[in-house]
Amino acid sequence: MFKKIWNWLLELFFPSNLKCIFCGRDIPDPKVCYCEDCAETLKFNVGQRCKVCDDLVSADSEVCENCKSHHKSFEKAVAPLVYQDAVRGVVLKLKNSNARYLAEPMARMMFERLQKENFDFDLLVPIPLSPKSLSKRKFNQAKLLADELGRLCNKPVDSTSFVKRKETRHQKELGFLDRQKNLEGAFKIEDRAKILNKNILLVDDVMTTGATANECAKVLKKYANHVFVVTFARNRLTKPANDDFFRKNT
Numbered sequence: 153m154f155k156k157i158w159n160w161l162l163e164l165f166f167p168s169n170l171k172c173i174f175c176g177r178d179i180p181d182p183k184v185c186y187c188e189d190c191a192e193t194l195k196f197n198v199g200q201r202c203k204v205c206d207d208l209v210s211a212d213s214e215v216c217e218n219c220k221s222h223h224k225s226f227e228k229a230v231a232p233l234v235y236q237d238a239v240r241g242v243v244l245k246l247k248n249s250n251a252r253y254l255a256e257p258m259a260r261m262m263f264e265r266l267q268k269e270n271f272d273f274d275l276l277v278p279i280p281l282s283p284k285s286l287s288k289r290k291f292n293q294a295k296l297l298a299d300e301l302g303r304l305c306n307k308p309v310d311s312t313s314f315v316k317r318k319e320t321r322h323q324k325e326l327g328f329l330d331r332q333k334n335l336e337g338a339f340k341i342e343d344r345a346k347i348l349n350k351n352i353l354l355v356d357d358v359m360t361t362g363a364t365a366n367e368c369a370k371v372l373k374k375y376a377n378h379v380f381v382v383t384f385a386r387n388r389l390t391k392p393a394n395d396d397f398f399r400k401n402t
């Protein structure tokens with residue numbers, strides 16, 4: 153109870169929507185969720201990108217090496233930011249410090265990125281957590297992002313028809329193929345009528361190798377029509393020649 157009142161007072165005097173989500177400094181306009189300094193240093197997912205997974209590609213190719221060697225079941229995945237530094241900090245804060253207020257500004261950045269695509273989707277589906285992870289964390293960060301994004305897109309969110317039925321081995325050290333194997337049979341459709349012939353936008357916080365999104369899309373497409381993916385950030389498997397490469401949002 154005390155904590156609730158304390159948080160309410162904090163929010164009243166120091167509203168979180170007037171602070172940069174990356175460094176916590178004051179920002180003049182709550183519509184832009186990061187400060188000017190962060191705008192200069194953040195690594196936006198820019199440049200010539202893979203038309204399937206949004207990873208960096210060389211100027212003369214349309215599809216990255218990963219997508220060339222491993223076919224993806226989703227139509228296209230996009231992310232506004234590269235998963236690094238301050239971006240990683242925000243994702244971990246949302247997940248581990250219960251900073252749920254971050255979901256709204258994060259979703260706004262995802263919405264901005266989505267507006268550059270013409271994804272035709274009917275339904276947003278967050279990538280589910282296993283019952284064990286959900287009971288440990290108490291919430292699914294992908295669902296928080298999907299709920300906010302659904303409001304911005306004015307589209308429904310379905311977080312019950314597609315579930316993760318078992319806990320999978322920690323994937324951090326695994327490559328795409330091992331991750332894919334690790335995830336086999338992990339997801340299932342609970343209510344196929346809600347998925348049938350729908351175009352789905354899968355939502356998650358981070359895409360690492362694309363194996364999770366790919367497995368989800370594979371399962372969903374037994375009934376769904378198309379599957380698109382949006383995440384807040386993505387890991388770049390293809391590295392640019394130098395770090396100055398990343399510049400303001402294109």
Ligand SMILES: [Zn+2]
Pocket residue numbers: 172173174175176177186187188189190191
């Ligand atoms: Zn900042």
Ligand SMILES: [Zn+2]
Pocket residue numbers: 202203204205206207215216217218219220
């Ligand atoms: Zn790719």
